[in-house]
Amino acid sequence: MPPNYSFLAAPRILEHLGTPGPGLDDALGKVAFIMKIALYLLLAAVASVQLTGQALPSINQAPPATSAKTSPDSGLRELLLMVQAMAQKFDADVARLRIDRWKADAQNKQQSEANEVAIRRNLADAVPDMLRRIQAEPDSLIANFRLYRNLNALYDSFSVLAESAGAFGPQDQYAPLPADIAQLDQLRRHFAERVDLLAGASDAELAHLRAAAAKRAQPASRIVVDDNHPSPKKKPKTSPSPAQPLQQ
DSSP: OOOOOOOGGHHHHHHHHHHOOOGGGGOOOOOOHHHHHHHHHHHHHHHHHHHHHHHOOTSSSSOOOOOOOTTTTHHHHHHHHHHHHHHHHHHHHHTTOOOOGGGSSSSHHHHHHHHHHHHIIIIIIIIIHHHHHHOOOTHHHHHHHHHHHHHHHHHHHOEEEOOOHHHOOOOHHHTTTHHHHHHHHHHHHHHHHHHHHHHHHHHHHHHHHHHHHHHHHSSOOOOOOTTSSSSOOOOOOOOOOOOOOOOO
């Protein structure tokens, strides 16, 4: 529908209104002039509403499509991806070790080989399983703590293996291990902070539940009505004494 510009003729009405002159001194003339002013204001208001209704969009108009929402736990997702990438890189670095060719005695070689097998088994089985559990329950304190504890165990075992590689193995096999240990130490610190936050939230929720349970356990106040208690006696009404006649 084309816009309605009939309101543009409203100012012309003012030309015919005139101004209150000497002929409008009486009450009837003043009322007539006020009614003309009100008519002009009404026409101007209607025209303004028509123009505004055509120029402004509807308030119920659907907003434009926005991009996909960012996950509220995107920080955790990135952290889990870092752990997954770490596990793959560590496994590849450990697989390049040739412990049987190290310049070490049989006991040290046997201990290092057992350590290598345990680390690779942990990286291939335990770490992926713990990551899946955290993905299923991101706020689970137990799941996050288990991964944190496992990262600590990996850090200790990997440090011992890297030390043996630096002492008995060639330089090219030992070279990537210090950076791996530093990354593992950083990841376990991140999970230590996360476990601390989850523990604080769990304690706060537990305190709230305890307070709510204690409030529900409080006995309700009772009102005891004793039917045998005598009701208070009413005072007898005293009739006014008759007026005495005046003695003359």
